[in-house]
Amino acid sequence: MDTREATGLTGRTVDLNSDLGESYGTWTLGDDEAMLGVVTSANVACGFHAGDALTLQRTCAAAAERGVVIGAQVGYNHLAGFGRWSIDMPSPELTADVLYQLGALEAMCRIAGTSVQYVKPHGALYNTAAVDARQARAIVDAVLAYDPSLPLIGLPGSELLAAGEAAGLPVIREAFADRAYTPEGRLVSRQEPGAVLHDPDEVADRVARLVTTGRLTAVDGTEIEVPADSICTHGDTPGAVAMARAVRDRLQAEGVSIAPFVTRSGGRSSGAAPDG
Template identity: 70%
Template sequence: MGTRRIDLNSDLGESLGTWRLGDDEAMLEIVTSANVACGFHAGDSLTLRRTCARSAERGVVVGAQVGYRDLAGFGRRFIDMDPDELTADVIYQVGALDALCRVAGTRVEYVKPHGALYNAVVTHEEQAAAVVAAVVALDAGLPVLGLPGSAFLRIAAAAGLRTVVEAFADRAYTPEGHLVPRGLPGAVLHDAREVAARMVRLVTDGRVTAIDGTEVQVQADSICTHGDSPGAVELARAVRDALTAEGVEMAPFTR
């Protein structure tokens, strides 16, 4: 039997100027943790300030979602960065978002990589270590959120950071327990009822069905629902409602 308490997180604050992405207002009524962009892959200063303020108003925990400096590619393109430069970029992003949080009466409570950086630090030792070094330098009390079995979480744990593992509600899994790359057919799931049933099984039984039909064990302290997917709000609400109906407590992993 898996845990009966779970966090629900989503990527928010990703609008930029007049370009609107997702429905942050609606998502903040559903999730317990917000992975807020930090201006490098998405998010302008006013959007981020408002997102932090609304998160604080609703009691939603704010995490810094750090990424590559890649607005044009939405942070989904790998960049072969010098580790020291990546460490500095992560410090810069978390520091900027934390300032906006503090003005809103809250603070950054965890760090999660975004997009291509999230995928890179699963296996890229140098970049994983660079992100960890940034968190340690800033605040060794900040938890980091990532994929089970990743180099990022292994290096973070060795550095004394609290590591938190997550599962993805709207993404398909490989038989090895990794995410199916977005460019492949079936990588992103859209059926809210199917996704909700998958997450109930994951939380209560620790298993999901992989893209090839095999059963995969997946551990999770938090479930991510992407805020920019079509039907994102309906999907997130379906997941929360289904878990609540099963008696699962929804609460931030930082509390």
């Protein structure tokens, strides 16, 4: 299934997403309320890499109230590492873990009057599934078993999106506003200097170019093609809200429409894009 055909994306329209619901107990990470006024899709943690039950419930309720589409951000079951340590999990266990997380978030969505609208792996699971065909297929198997109409978000050209397309899932190509890229179109490891970008104006310029031309500059100075249906700004990045607002304002100034991809594809969402 062709990605653009699956999502119904045409012209200069893009989704803005962010990782939310990642606070835990008395430990607060990010400003979810402010970010929900900027983004059109919320990748909500499911309790394995971050997010306690009450945080997830409140995040889903706030997103539903703001008309922001909710996606399940599934990850490795490792709170201590914030899901950013790769784990060589057997496929059946990984599939079951993804299903478990989907079910947990769906309960919180249901009482908020909405539902899980898409699936996005988090952190190390996202990066591993980009290159590991076995783990990518384990994630796809979970989504197929749960709801084969759910779109799956991943890096363009990744094993995850290839497996999703082969299985008939709608797939969404994602680019990152605040992350540096390798010449191969992968994310620079967070262990490397310069992997995370922090200047809102620089990031806004970069994203505007990416959305309007499909190209960006890799860390070695080469120009690479990065087709993107959705742009992510990490909610835990310092200054994340200011960065997301700068990106949104710059895109709109360039004449780019901001809308959730689920609504545009005729999916299950009935929520309107936030006013910003």
